[in-house]
Amino acid sequence: MLTLDQLNAATADECVALLDGTYEHSPWIARAAAAHRPFVSLVHLKLVLAQVVREGGHDAQLALIRAHPELAGKAMVSQTLTAESRNEQGKAGLTDCTPEEFACIQAFNAAYNARFGFPFILAVRGPRGLGLGKTEIIATLARRLDNHPDFERAECLRNIHRVAEIRLNDKLGHAPEQGNLVWDWAERLAVHSDPGFAERGELTVTYLTDAHRAVAQDLQAWMTECGFDEVSQDAVGNVVGVYHGQDRGAPRLLTGSHFDTVRNGGKYDGRLGILVPMACVQALHRAGRRLPFGIEVVGFSEEEGQRYKAVFLGSGALTGQFDAAWLDQQDADGVSMRQAMAHAGLNAADIAALRRDPARYLGFVEVHIEQGPVLNALDMPLGVVTSINGSVRYLGEVVGMASHAGTTPMDQRRDAAVAVAELALVAEKRAASVPDVVATMGMLQVPNGSMNVVPGRCSFSLDVRATTDAVRDACAADIRAELAAICARRGLHYTLEETMRAAAAPSAPAWQQRWESAVQALGLPLFHLPSGAGHDAMKLHEIMPQAMLFVRGLNAGISHNPLESITNDDADLCVRAFANLIDQLASEQP
Numbered sequence: 001m002l003t004l005d006q007l008n009a010a011t012a013d014e015c016v017a018l019l020d021g022t023y024e025h026s027p028w029i030a031r032a033a034a035a036h037r038p039f040v041s042l043v044h045l046k047l048v049l050a051q052v053v054r055e056g057g058h059d060a061q062l063a064l065i066r067a068h069p070e071l072a073g074k075a076m077v078s079q080t081l082t083a084e085s086r087n088e089q090g091k092a093g094l095t096d097c098t099p100e101e102f103a104c105i106q107a108f109n110a111a112y113n114a115r116f117g118f119p120f121i122l123a124v125r126g127p128r129g130l131g132l133g134k135t136e137i138i139a140t141l142a143r144r145l146d147n148h149p150d151f152e153r154a155e156c157l158r159n160i161h162r163v164a165e166i167r168l169n170d171k172l173g174h175a176p177e178q179g180n181l182v183w184d185w186a187e188r189l190a191v192h193s194d195p196g197f198a199e200r201g202e203l204t205v206t207y208l209t210d211a212h213r214a215v216a217q218d219l220q221a222w223m224t225e226c227g228f229d230e231v232s233q234d235a236v237g238n239v240v241g242v243y244h245g246q247d248r249g250a251p252r253l254l255t256g257s258h259f260d261t262v263r264n265g266g267k268y269d270g271r272l273g274i275l276v277p278m279a280c281v282q283a284l285h286r287a288g289r290r291l292p293f294g295i296e297v298v299g300f301s302e303e304e305g306q307r308y309k310a311v312f313l314g315s316g317a318l319t320g321q322f323d324a325a326w327l328d329q330q331d332a333d334g335v336s337m338r339q340a341m342a343h344a345g346l347n348a349a350d351i352a353a354l355r356r357d358p359a360r361y362l363g364f365v366e367v368h369i370e371q372g373p374v375l376n377a378l379d380m381p382l383g384v385v386t387s388i389n390g391s392v393r394y395l396g397e398v399v400g401m402a403s404h405a406g407t408t409p410m411d412q413r414r415d416a417a418v419a420v421a422e423l424a425l426v427a428e429k430r431a432a433s434v435p436d437v438v439a440t441m442g443m444l445q446v447p448n449g450s451m452n453v454v455p456g457r458c459s460f461s462l463d464v465r466a467t468t469d470a471v472r473d474a475c476a477a478d479i480r481a482e483l484a485a486i487c488a489r490r491g492l493h494y495t496l497e498e499t500m501r502a503a504a505a506p507s508a509p510a511w512q513q514r515w516e517s518a519v520q521a522l523g524l525p526l527f528h529l530p531s532g533a534g535h536d537a538m539k540l541h542e543i544m545p546q547a548m549l550f551v552r553g554l555n556a557g558i559s560h561n562p563l564e565s566i567t568n569d570d571a572d573l574c575v576r577a578f579a580n581l582i583d584q585l586a587s588e589q590p
Contacts, residue, residue, distance in 0.1 A: 001173040004045065008038040021084045022049070022164045022171070025067040028060070029053060041523030042174055043381065043573060050161045050379040065118045065156045071137065072097055072105045084167055091131035092124035101134055108141045116149055123162035127554060127567045128183055129169070154377070155556070161379060165569055178283070179572025182275045185222065189215050189259070190267045202264040202562065206307035208237055208340040215259050219274065219299045226278050227285025228297075235350035236317040237301030237341075239274075243281045245294040252294035253585060254356070254364045254544070255578075257536055258303035258314060266564025268369045272551065272574070273536075274299045276367045279575045280582065291582065292589035293362055300536050307331045307340075315536035319543050320355035324348075356543065363511050364540040365581065366548045367574050369566060371533050371559035375552035380527050381570045382577060384515045385548035388531045388538045389436075389465040390472045390504030396496040398423075398487060402456030417446050417455035419486050426482045427462065430475055436530045437466040437475050462496075467530045469504050505538040508545030515549050518580035522573060549577060 007015055012034045019030035032052040039045040053061060069085055072094045081089065089095055097105065112120045120141055126132040132140075144152060169175070190203050192211040197204035205211045216239050223231045223241035230242040239259070242252070257273025277297045284291070300314030310326040327338040327348055341348050370376075375383050400414030424441045431439035443461035462479065466472035480496065487494050516526055529550065537546045551574050554565040 002171045004039050004042065004172070007045070010034075019171075021082060022167050023053075023064065023067075023160065024069075024082060024085065024163075026064050029056075029064070032056075039523075042168065042172060043569075044523030046161070046165050046168060047379065047381075047524065049164060053157060053161070054379065061153070061157060062118060064160065065121060065153065068119055068121050068160070070109045070113075070119045071122065071124065071141075072102055072109075088124050088131075088163065088166075092126075092137060093131070093134050094124065094137070097134065101138070104138055105141070108138065108145070112141065112145055115145060116152055118153070118156065120144070121156040121159045121163075123159045123166070125163075125166050127162075127565050128180070129166055129568060151556070158376065158379070158554075162567065165567075169569070176568045176572030178279045178575040179568040179570070181279050181282075182272070182571040182575060183566070183568045185275045185278075186267045186271055189218060189271060192218075197264060203261055203267060204263045204265065204306075205259070205261045206263075206304075207260055207302040207313065207337075208344045208346075209307070212237075212260060212301070213344055216299070216301070219259065223278060223281075223297070226282035228281060233346075234317075234354055235341075235346050235348065236313055236322065236354060237344065237346055238314045238317070238354075239299035239301075241278070241281070241297045243284065243295045243297075244290070245292055246290045247292075248294070250293050251360055251362050252296045253582065254296050254298065254361045254540065255366060256296075256298035256300060257366055257368060258300040260302050260304050260306065262304050262306055262560045264562060265560050266369075266558075266562065268553070268564055268566055269371065269559050270300075270303060270368070270536075272369055272566070272571070273367045276571070276574045276578050280579050283579065291586045293585065295582070296361075303534075303536055308337050310337075311534075312536065312539050315539040317351050317354040318356045319539050320352075321539070321542075322351050322354075324351075358544045361544050362585065363508065363545040363547075364537060365511060365515070365546065365578075366535060366537040367578060368531075368535060368548055368550060369553045369559060369564065370529075370550040370557055371553065373557040374529055375527070375550060376554065376557040378527065380524075381552055381573050382519050382522075382524060383527045383529045383550040383552075384507075384512060384519060385531050385550055386507055386512065386528050387467040388505040388533075388535055388541070388548070389438075389467055390469045391463060391465040391500070391502050391534075392472060392476050392498060393464075393500040394462040394476075394496050394498050395459070396462065396483070396494060397457060397459045398483075398492050398494045400456050400490070400492045401454075403454045405452040405454055408454055413454050414456070414491050415454050416458040416492060417444075417449075419490050419492055420444055420458040420460050422486055423460070423479070423483055426486075427464075427479050430478050430482075431464070434466075434471060434475065437464075437471060438532055439464045439475060439479065465532055467504055467506070472504070502534065502538070505541035505546065507547040511545050511547030514581050514584050515547055515577070517584060518549075518577040521580045522576060524573075549574070 015034040016030045023029045033048045036048045192214040194204045194211050219239045228241035229244045255277045258270035302313035305311035308329045398416040398419045400416040427439040431437045440463045445459045446455045464476045555563040
């Protein structure tokens, strides 16, 4: 079995030979990577190889893609695949296609090559390493035919890096055992879904439905199996597991995330932040190890606001911000929150007692899938979050005059839609002018619009987010000023209502530094990024220090979507980083 010590001690030529087959017919990658030795860890080796490809340039990348065989293609039929490719295509069942499957894949291969000029590349052993099914492979091929050529070239390279990662694991005898555990737990939770979605194979788990309660039961059972000392479900439906420290009265590290989902969502948003610390507690328990502090893992029952209008019900209860008026809210079927709680056996009268005393806690940390494309695009598995963005939202309407599209001269129009379109460009330009600021106008509507009528009204939404409240407010103020100027110039008037405001939650410096040290201990470089999405951590930020770790998602980092995915290797890195963080914390305690 190959070792890093062998690679580091080898000559450049020997290093290339030892890494032969990692990248298909492309020894130049290993040769360039050899100059970056010593490889301090397996993940460092993987990152160096990906960096070499990134810096190799367009022509070299294209040659690398074209060095790969088509799936179920001529090389398979003629039995000229490399041993590695033959093994991978065999594990995915591609060497045993029915005539119909083979014809379908061949037709898609031809269409793909005609569109992009290179073969379709997919890591057919998949995110768990066990092999994708032929149906999933065909569906992925069909979906990716619609991608932009530049994006698809990058997606091929990302899949090539995943192929190389699995091949390196095989060469070095590495199995991401804890990552497999977390990945498998997430799969098992995903069997529970609300009615109307489960029948279509879609994952939807909303607050206190039968599927939601089944997830909570699984989490409680697994926490017990992991060795938590106390496992319970509280009055708002949170699943709480406590692993005591050497002294049961010692302060605790608080961690966790939510287990509800959006409609037709993904398997890792929220849930990853529960499962990763569970794996760490399991390892502590098996080693018979107690820390100078306790660990409290909370599976927050609600964060997404899908069944009821209120959000952060789970984490809000811990910060003492559960509003009793929410209990009278009704879902789409007329079931009040109070009724749903009673049906689930929860006592709403006990919610106020869930408020945590910050003095009993060291801080709050959360592991979360990035829900964005940044880490994925950089081939970076982990990123340290600097701040959860503050946001402000508005609903507005511009009012002009509806008139005949054929008879109203261009210089005499009072077109509300064009004014809103102009505002959208202003918002885009203003946000792009400052790092880590985003502005989105996701809803634009012309009421009763008609093809032959100049729009007299146009309603819109505006969402502005930034790492600090001051930067966010400055951007929003400039956009509002431009709205007033546009309407004045065009003879229009407008209304604008602020509908939501959430404060930014900067990471506590000491906790951010612990995540940084944990990432570096794995042999990874540091990469910092803000979170543009809301998280339970932003609620806990109000009463205690917090910091987050992001893991990249596959499929360009898409989230709140069935394509949301992570690899077992990246899940393993999350567990190892979390374990390193608690080791740091243990060494700091008196």
